[in-house]
């Protein structure tokens with residue numbers, strides 16, 4: 001990379017040439033000792049868009065002024081409020097608008113999807129997932145098996161990473177699917193693995209799962225707002241994600257759910273609620289459930305309007321910037337971070353995340369090889385704490401990983417340089 005010089009001038013020039021540079025000013029950047037932090041935790045909790053407060057205030061004001069009439073009065077009546085975010089979400093995940101809905105939380109949506117899409121029978125009753133999955137996903141799979149009277153030992157296949165750095169080759173996924181193909185009911189896979197930062201070819205995984213006769217679902221918690229997705233074209237049966245990570249919609253924000261168009265009129269079982277009932281007849285208050293076609297049919301309750309409001313501010317920014325431009329910047333930022341680490345910090349930091357941009361998003365997962373006379377976990381903790389004390393905020397994942405995620409909406413090359421300098425100072 002010939003344009004890579006770890007100087008302030010270099011970082012300033014990179015940032016000045018960045019077509020998305022003005023988006024940073026749309027966010028509240030947290031401060032440390034009076035100065036802006038280098039915030040690399042967008043993979044955990046994205047920063048607050050400045051526009052979020054106005055949308056929240058609008059709801060508070062309407063509630064104060066109009067009370068129950070707020071359901072119907074313009075602007076932004078609450079009755080169809082979730083439709084205000086539908087098109088933006090569909091654009092970010094590459095779906096048709098009728099295939100997505102904002103509702104509940106990620107894990108709740110995963111359970112709702114499992115009720116409809118994990119239907120074990122005598123022949124097909126195995127769930128295939130990654131070993132080392134995010135605990136909530138593993139708990140969801142194990143408890144779903146339990147609810148069907150099936151044991152985890154016999155019915156949950158957890159595929160082990162086959163590469164030395166703890167990542168997967170596609171061949172390993174293909175082999176696992178082939179090995180269990182006659183018993184597979186469901187393949188659940190992440191879009192981006194939370195600990196390693198590895199990104200997967202969703203279309204290929206869906207193709208392999210379907211060829212084996214299984215349903216294929218994705219957990220996109222670390223992929224949405226990070227990578228350009230083509231969920232409809234991927235062919236996945238369903239997907240779930242949250243909006244508080246790269247989507248910057250606030251702690252515990254209302255989550256997202258995708259159900260492929262081919263299931264829009266399904267008669268599969270589902271756990272139903274009145275908000276999933278056909279909209280034309282919902283308020284006749286009849287006893288029989290008639291589902292709304294598409295993803296909307298899985299809604300249970302009228303949505304938490306205050307929880308949805310910040311998502312509108314987030315989607316304003318995502319639709320202005322566009323995922324292709326965000327991805328182009330993200331590849332540069334993360335690519336430069338990687339190159340600087342390799343050139344200047346090779347004896348301190350080992351990069352766990354795959355080197356190929358096609359196999360990663362924003363995040364680099366770093367293992368601390370050593371420094372200051374320490375190795376392994378203690379060196380990792382010491383460096384992590386030193387970074388935090390100097391306003392460089394990544395996050396720590398047990399047992400020994402520091403995650404650094406430059407988010408293209410608000411991070412800069414100056415942030416990346418500051419990270420590299422701070423590690424150099426710690427090492428010295």
Ligand SMILES: *Cc1c(COP(=O)(O)O)cnc(C)c1O
Nearest residue numbers: 105106107134136194219221242
């Ligand atoms: C962040 C994350 C979750 C969190 O689940 P919630 O229901 O939003 O608390 C679950 N799974 C994965 C893979 C995650 O990255």
